[in-house]
Amino acid sequence: MASEIDIYNQYPIYMDPATKALSLQANNLPPSQATTIANELKELNALHRSLLTLETANIPPPPLPLNPKLSAQISKLRDSANTAYRKTNYDEALTLYKYAIDMALARPGWEPVAVARDELAGLYANRAQAYMAKQAWPEALVDAKASVDSKPVGNVKAWWRIAKSLAEMGRYEEARRFLQKSIDIEGRESEGGKELLGLLDEVERALVKA
Template sequence: MASDAETFIQYPIHLDPTSEALSDPTSNSAELNAQLEAINRTHRALLNLEPPNIPPPPRPVNPKRSAQIGKLRDTANAAYRKSSFAEAVKMYALAIEMALGRPAWEPVGLVREELSALYANRAQAYMQQQLWAEAWVDAQLSVECNEQGNGKAWWRGGKCLVEMGRWEEAQKWITKALDIEGGGDFTKELNALMVDIHTGLEKKL
């Protein structure tokens, strides 16, 4: 015996030429009448929209979220300038959390750009507190979000490794940084750090 899902029933649906409402005068089915009424309500709601009565295209980026992220970043920067480094870390963390919470349909490039700068800035705030391990993690995350044009994050990561005495890792890190950032705005600082790394390696031997 066929189930209800497999049974096709054709109803004599009537379209009112004036109101364009759907109905079935012969039906005693409460379920069918409820479905037709739901369709009619949706139709009336669309007709009552102010012109143009076509839903606008979805916004790819929520401007309110962008503004909130920018405000948190500015607050963190202000705290950093006042040497309130712990407060700066807290504000950067909130901005990072908000950036990570962007809906999946928003451009991934925007998210990477935001996170790259925020992680790099939080790394610097950690460094001011000599929290080298935490700063190293953030520098890596910044570079993972954006390798090119991110010389500050490369340098900060290398500096953290130096401060932790991880000379071989620092050498590999800065070598890669120079391969990617060679000729960039932060090349001088990267080269200077590499000199310090070579000195540290020689002392280690």
């Protein structure tokens, strides 16, 4: 048996061309049903009239597709972190990268996803390099993988850092699998592809020795 939600009834509704008010134009409905529909239309008409009284200035503008202040703050943190890294202040660099990553992750949902992904790919890859400078290989591996998850194509440095971190931990077979996958994605003839091939050669030599 069909429930009420499955039943569709079409009623003759009239809209006044001048006021846009809705009314029920039917005399053959049961009184209780006609009264219910009339009351619902009355509430709808009241809502319509109240909306018409609003001033245009009170309607908030649509959100910006991209918040320039947030982008500038993230860029400033990234540049400061890069400067700290070049000065071998690795702990400071890690802290600044963390702040930048947290801000990039907090971007509103209406902003283009590609922007956040590009930001995060670079930030995670840079933080992975800072962890590598401290020989914190597991942490570097996690960040490099996060970078590749954000941007798998055109991200040679992150792929390289994944494999290098795995190799430093003696996980040569995993390193080789990641390198083979990255070379398929990035291509063998590019400059980045040649770097990946060079590391693959090192990993394969280590596998032979192992």
